[in-house]
Amino acid sequence: MSLTTTPVETVIATLRDLLGERLSVNASVREQHSRGEDTTTPTLPDAVAFVETTEEVSRILTLCHQHGVAVTPFGAGTSLEGHVNPVRAGISLDLSRMTAVLEVNEEDMDCLIEPGVTRQALNAFLRDKGMFFPVDPGSHATIGGMCATRASGTNAVRYGTIRENVLGLEVVLADGRVIETGGRVRKASNGYDLTRLFIGSEGTLGVITKVRLRLHGIPExxxxxxxxxxxxxxxxxxxxxxxxxxxxxxxxxxxxxxxxxxxxxxxxxxxxxxxxxxxxxxxxxxxxxxxxxxxxxxxxxxxxxxxxxxxxxxxxxxxxxxxxxxxxxAAVNLKPAHRGITTDVCVPISRLAEAVVQAKETAKASGLTSCIVGHVGDGNFHCLILFPEGSQEGLEKAWALDRAIVAQGLALGGTCSGEHGVGLGKREFLEQEHGVEALAVMRGIKASLDPRGIMNPGKIFRN
Amino acid sequence: MSLTTTPVETVIATLRDLLGERLSVNASVREQHSRGEDTTTPTLPDAVAFVETTEEVSRILTLCHQHGVAVTPFGAGTSLEGHVNPVRAGISLDLSRMTAVLEVNEEDMDCLIEPGVTRQALNAFLRDKGMFFPVDPGSHATIGGMCATRASGTNAVRYGTIRENVLGLEVVLADGRVIETGGRVRKASNGYDLTRLFIGSEGTLGVITKVRLRLHGIPExxxxxxxxxxxxxxxxxxxxxxxxxxxxxxxxxxxxxxxxxxxxxxxxxxxxxxxxxxxxxxxxxxxxxxxxxxxxxxxxxxxxxxxxxxxxxxxxxxxxxxxxxxxxxAAVNLKPAHRGITTDVCVPISRLAEAVVQAKETAKASGLTSCIVGHVGDGNFHCLILFPEGSQEGLEKAWALDRAIVAQGLALGGTCSGEHGVGLGKREFLEQEHGVEALAVMRGIKASLDPRGIMNPGKIFRN
Incomplete structure (x- = not known):
């Protein structure tokens, strides 16, 4: 290698030895990993690594940590907030091939899976055992991705969000160390709750490589x-x-x-x-x-x-x-050649009618076509806003409306995100929601776990 | 003040100005704050501060942080694992006078309380509103203390532990900064889950000064x-x-x-x-x-x-x-002039019969009198071990039996603590349970939030 080899070139050369054809610099593969189902401006990763084992993830993170190369975890690519957009390029770490169901324990009603398993695949696997996994965000997301974004969906009002349904995780830390959090017990008071810390951390603290889930009996x-x-x-x-x-x-x-x-x-x-x-x-x-x-x-x-x-x-x-x-x-099809973005405000239930009515009025005043669906038992609703496909001006108007609806939700004691996560799209609201000092605590935890800032940089925090 | 004034003397002098008679160096008050309902060797704090407001807690922590003086939060003193034993002396911070119910929202079924409110007091307050707070650890603990130890009890199998029933916290950090975590919404995906980080942190990361709880309707x-x-x-x-x-x-x-x-x-x-x-x-x-x-x-x-x-x-x-x-x-009364210590093992439910039978056999072989009660829906059981009051040898034999039962529980995939916490008594098991690296992550978080190590030092971690 010449003296002018960049860190990312060094990493790619080493990963090629490790992964062979599972390390791709192909343009269309990189393009597929340039964003999720969101409307952020795509960024091409330098390479995409299709991993199959925890050991591979650990070796990749060790290497990227050493060379200061960014790593953006990627599951099914269904993020709506730009989580999988590798804004600082580097390696897109694709976990979608890690799809093994490693254990199912019928007596304890739990299972251990790899992060690329989807809810649909898991439930198909479980069907003849009389159990199911209830968290249903609607999309074909991977369960690893659902953990990373603290997903929920239509069943949360009864069965809880993914936060209440994960017993433990295996996580590869930014420097390649592998830890296990939680365990097989249904409850514990044995130190800091690292499981809940990684759930919702959006890939900024480490990579989830195994998930132990609570299961539920299929109702009679x-x-x-x-x-x-x-x-x-x-x-x-x-x-x-x-x-x-x-x-x-x-x-x-x-x-x-x-x-x-x-x-x-x-x-x-x-x-x-x-x-x-x-x-x-x-x-x-x-x-x-x-x-x-x-x-x-x-x-x-x-x-x-x-x-x-x-x-x-x-x-x-x-x-x-x-x-x-x-x-x-159904909503996107209201107008031909349109796309949608969606808000994700969640408010106390007592303020929900107000929040929804305000959102509708604001949407109407904007002149944009929009529809509202809500997980109302949790106070969470989505306003789907349509804009003409390919129109930057339309997209900007749609985002302006999203921001206005979020601002109204915050004023009612709500949050900018009930279940989609912060990603790139909701970073601007966190200071108002949490306050400067709570956000500083989050940044301190990030610095402690990822001192070189290689893990999904640019997400959650505006730097 | 002379040049030989120690840091703790400086702190006490300043706190006397701040709190007046609510700062006590009285021997019997210090004695009452020298341990909980545990059997650890008592340590006298240098002084006990009876606080009434968040602002007071903030000023005390700012001062103690500045002077490197230890602070040990104290609620009802019902800890069974030495949490309130101020092993490095300093200030015992008594929150039991912060007993206001600040808000009750009937539509949202939540409330905001100060940390010294007990479960019994809260439920008495709520009774005519048709709601109740279900987490019932059995003792007259404060809800702040229950948050700190991630308490649960008999109702957890249906309503969850305190972890699932807290919406948000106000926390004073080690250096006196005040943050709010969570909020009034039932779910959120808006950054790291600081609420869950403080729940179960046993006073080692900050002091909980307000708690927002989910309530439940009294069943028909x-x-x-x-x-x-x-x-x-x-x-x-x-x-x-x-x-x-x-x-x-x-x-x-x-x-x-x-x-x-x-x-x-x-x-x-x-x-x-x-x-x-x-x-x-x-x-x-x-x-x-x-x-x-x-x-x-x-x-x-x-x-x-x-x-x-x-x-x-x-x-x-x-x-x-x-x-x-x-x-x-009932168990303690089996033998006159005896006291008890209790194990708190939790295992996967499929291993519970084995764990309980092993515990009974080991207890019998030890020659000590013991009884077992269990929150079996969660896989958690307590073996109450009797020893003659005042006998150091008896106490040591009881602790040896406790350790043996924990070791059996760990071998069955369990944890040393289902609900009582780590405190002083269970520190030795954490490395085996979590592994060196996960424990290092916890220590990193502790260092990030409490760089001078003043918050409840000696608990959770063996230094």
């Missing part, structure tokens, strides 16, 4: 329902009352009138009006599902609900929930 | 049951099956035959035999409580259970659970 009975309301506020008040009453709903999702109109069109839902709508799911025994459903129906009726539709058989239930899952595509 | 119906088994293994297998079936039991507690014998005597329980016994509680609607109870009764019968006793009215239910709560005193 499930039932879905849809009901419609005269106003957004009536729908939200129903949710608040349901939560206070302690009905253990498995899912309770809000679609605003515009989103409902889009879904009726896209998913050919018959018998529904373009009105604020709740989608519900109940899990339990036959009797308890029936009882839960009756309780919710009575509460909803008090708030003027109409058009109660029930689905107890799997097919009808899946059709309803497929429509909810396809809400994003 | 509650019912309690007791059933007895021919063997410990049969009782544990019943628990495993109940958990797999997904019956949402609120509490499921195991008492071994010796503990049951002690409880029958102490609490005058009629109609029970000295056999391995499960205490259960069900929360829900009338119908769902009945259904849960029937499911568990059927499962228990399959494992040879007998003597099912039901209690649906509040008085009978409270009498049964009072007996469970008094298990410690």
């Amino acid at each position: 009975a499930m039932s879905a329902a849809v009901c419609q309301f005269p106003t957004l506020a009536a729908a939200v008040e129903t949710v608040i009352t349901v939560m206070q009453t302690g009905v253990p709903v498995a899912r309770i999702e809000l679609l605003d009138e515009d989103q409902m109109e889009a879904c009726i069109k896209y998913s050919k839902l018959e018998g529904f009006a373009p009105l604020p709508t709740l989608f519900l799911e109940f899990h339990g025994t036959d009797a308890s599902v029936k009882e839960q459903a009756e309780s919710v129906e009575a509460i909803a009726a008090d708030f003027g609900a109409s058009g109660f539709a029930w689905a107890t058989d799997a097919e009808a239930r899946n059709r309803l929930w497929q429509a909810r899952h396809d809400a994003y595509w | 119906a509650m019912s309690a049951a007791v059933c007895q088994f021919p063997t410990l293994a049969a009782a544990v297998e019943t628990v495993i099956t109940v958990m797999q079936t997904g019956v949402p039991v609120a509490r499921i507690e195991l008492l071994d035959e010796d503990q049951m014998e002690a409880c029958i005597k102490y609490s005058k329980l009629e109609g029970f035999a000295p056999l391995p016994t499960l205490f259960l509680e069900f929360h829900g609607t009338d119908a769902s409580v009945k259904e849960q109870a029937e499911s568990v009764e059927a499962i228990a019968a399959d494992f040879g259970a007998s003597g099912f006793a039901w209690a649906t009215d509040a008085e009978a239910r409270n009498r049964l659970w009072q007996a469970r709560h008094d298990a410690y005193w």
Whole structure:
């Protein structure tokens, strides 16, 4: 090697020996790793490393630490906030081939998996064991990525977010050391909670190479329902009352009138009006599902609900929930040749009606087309904002609207991100949310664990 | 002040100005703050500061940080592992007078309290609002102390430990800076999870001065049951099956035959035999409580259970659970003039029968009197070991037995502490549990947050 070899060239040369063809500098591979499903300006990594073992991850981080080369972990690339955009180039560390289910313990209802396993793959694997993994962010994300962004989704109101469903992790630290956090026990008071520290750290503190998950028994009975309301506020008040009453709903999702109109069109839902709508799911025994459903129906009726539709058989239930899952595509299809960005505000439930109504008004005033869906049991809602594909001005207007809606959410005691993470897109709000000193504590932890700043640089913190 | 004034004398002089009579150097006050309900060798603090505000805590820490004087937070003094023993003297920071309930939000089902509030006081305050705080470690601990030790107890199997029930904290850092963590939202993905970092940090990273808690609706119906088994293994297998079936039991507690014998005597329980016994509680609607109870009764019968006793009215239910709560005193009263220490092993539920049976055999072989109670839904059990009050030799034998039982638990994939914390008593096991590198990560975080090492020194880490 000549004296002018750069650090990244040195790293790439060594990694080629280590990984062979699994180290790629191919333009289209780098392009695929230049951002996620977000609208950030893409950055090409210098190379993409397709890893298969913890040992490989450890050797790569040791090397990159030594040479000061940036490492950006990459799973399924479904990030909406720029997490996988390698803004300082270097190595994109692709973990999507680490897909082994290493252990399933039926008595303890836990499993140990590699980080590239997706929720769908895991649930397919578990089906004949009578167990499932409930955290469902809607996208085909990897579970490693879900840990990194502290994902949640539609089932969180009953089963918790990924934070409550991870028992332990294996993590490769920035300098290549490998640690295990947590363990197989359901609870412990044995030192600092490193598991929860890495969950939501967005790849800035280390790389998750194994995940031990809590599993749940597939309920004996499930039932879905849809009901419609005269106003957004009536729908939200129903949710608040349901939560206070302690009905253990498995899912309770809000679609605003515009989103409902889009879904009726896209998913050919018959018998529904373009009105604020709740989608519900109940899990339990036959009797308890029936009882839960009756309780919710009575509460909803008090708030003027109409058009109660029930689905107890799997097919009808899946059709309803497929429509909810396809809400994003239904909305994007409202206008030809448009793309969407989505807000991720979460507020205390008591402020949710206000937050959603404000968001709608602000969106309308902007002149942009938008729809709202919400994980309302958690106070979390997404405003999907459309802009013409390829229009920088449109994109900037959409981002301006996103920022305005976040600002409104923060003023109501909320957060900029309920489940999508900070990434690049939400960094500007953290100082307001946490205060300078709490953010300094986070930076101190980052400096302690990644003193050379090679782990997913530029994310969470504005430097 | 003369040139020979020591740092702690300087701190005490300044604190006297700040706190007046709330700064005590009285011998009996210092004696009361020399340890908790543990059997560690007491250490007198140089002074005890009875604080009333966050601002006072901040000024004290600023001063102690500046002068390098140790600070040991103190709540109700119920620690079983030496957490409040000020091993390096300095200031014992007594937070038990900070007992305000600052906010209760009925719509969001959360509240903001000062750290000296106890669970009992909070639940008395909440009763007429139809809500309760479920985490019940059994002792009259403060909620600040429960946060510091990551407490749990009998309700954790349904409602989670304190970790799952804290939304946010106010924390005074070692150098006096005040931060807020978390917030009022039910979930967030907005940076590192500092709340979970401070929960279970045992006062080594900062002082908790406010706690925002999730509350739960008081269930419409509650019912309690007791059933007895021919063997410990049969009782544990019943628990495993109940958990797999997904019956949402609120509490499921195991008492071994010796503990049951002690409880029958102490609490005058009629109609029970000295056999391995499960205490259960069900929360829900009338119908769902009945259904849960029937499911568990059927499962228990399959494992040879007998003597099912039901209690649906509040008085009978409270009498049964009072007996469970008094298990410690029942056991200590087995021998006159004895005290007890208690293990806190937690294992994967599949290994629980093995762990409990091994613990009993090891205890019997030691010749010491002992009883076992367990939060079996979580895999956590306590072996209460009796020793003659005042006998150093007896105490040392009891601790040797504790260590032997912990070693067995670790060999079964367990932890030394399910809920009591590390303190002084369990430090020796952490390297084996976490490995050298994970422990180094914890030490790095400690160094980042408390560079002068003034916060509860000597706890968690052996220096």
